[in-house]
Amino acid sequence: GAVVSQHPSRVICKSGTSVKIECRSLDFQATTMFWYRQFPKQSLMLMATSNEGSKATYEQGVEKDKFLINHASLTLSTLTVTSAHPEDSSFYICSARPGQGTVSPLHFGNGTRLTVT
Amino acid sequence: GENVEQHPSTLSVQEGDSAVIKCTYSDSASNYFPWYKQELGKGPQLIIDIRSNVGEKKDQRIAVTLNKTAKHFSLHITETQPEDSAVYFCAASGFQKLVFGTGTRLLVSP
Numbered sequence: 001g002a003v004v005s006q007h008p009s010r011v012i013c014k015s016g017t018s019v020k021i022e023c024r025s026l027d028f029q030a031t032t033m034f035w036y037r038q039f040p041k042q043s044l045m046l047m048a049t050s051n052e053g054s055k056a057t058y059e060q061g062v063e064k065d066k067f068l069i070n071h072a073s074l075t076l077s078t079l080t081v082t083s084a085h086p087e088d089s090s091f092y093i094c095s096a097r098p099g100q101g102t103v104s105p106l107h108f109g110n111g112t113r114l115t116v117t
Numbered sequence: 118g119e120n121v122e123q124h125p126s127t128l129s130v131q132e133g134d135s136a137v138i139k140c141t142y143s144d145s146a147s148n149y150f151p152w153y154k155q156e157l158g159k160g161p162q163l164i165i166d167i168r169s170n171v172g173e174k175k176d177q178r179i180a181v182t183l184n185k186t187a188k189h190f191s192l193h194i195t196e197t198q199p200e201d202s203a204v205y206f207c208a209a210s211g212f213q214k215l216v217f218g219t220g221t222r223l224l225v226s227p
Contacts, residue, residue, distance in 0.1 A: 004160075006160070042220075043217045043218065043219045044161070044217045046214060046216075049214070093161070095215075105151060105163050106163070108162070110159050110160045111159065111160045
């Protein structure tokens with residue numbers, strides 16, 4: 001089945017530093033990947049849609065200069081949290097789907113727990 | 118945009134009982150409805166999905182029903198087991214985006 005790998009699974013960083021999270025589709029190519037954020041005991045909120053070879057599309061209220069997304073290949077998207085602050089601490093999850101369109105299953109990575117101290 | 122409501126927020130059952138989780142959606146253009154199971158500290162795992170041209174789908178102990186007219190869909194788990202304990206999310210997909218419900222924490226007691 002389709003596998004999405006996310007790295008790292010946990011990261012602790014100091015306030016003001018930047019953190020990069022990688023999302024890879026291991027056995028399929030993904031022209032589009034999605035980045036979600038999840039607070040404790042809450043649902044997943046879409047942050048942005050990562051498009052291979054073009055700019056990401058950000059959801060309303062998400063700062064594009066703070067959450068930099070790069071989708072340089074058909075199997076890799078990265079999310080960089082720049083100048084991280086404690087309020088950026090959260091669970092970040094990426095997802096991707098094999099095939100085109102909205103009716104093919106979306107598969108998720110295992111998430112990255114970011115803690116900013 | 119799409120809005121998905123999910124009930125109940127928590128559900129406790131005894132092992133062997135059935136569990137039902139219900140969702141409603143707002144966008145009549147949504148045509149794909151997956152269900153995800155999320156265990157603590159992990160990403161969501163797809164457990165079953167249904168497309169808008171189908172009213173019901175079953176996979177072993179799990180079934181999903183869809184009523185497009187009423188814009189609601191439900192997850193049914195029969196013969197629940199302790200390992201079914203997790204948070205379950207419904208979702209609805211229209212153009213590109215997948216919008217999640219608020220989640221149901223299912224606890225199956227032995």
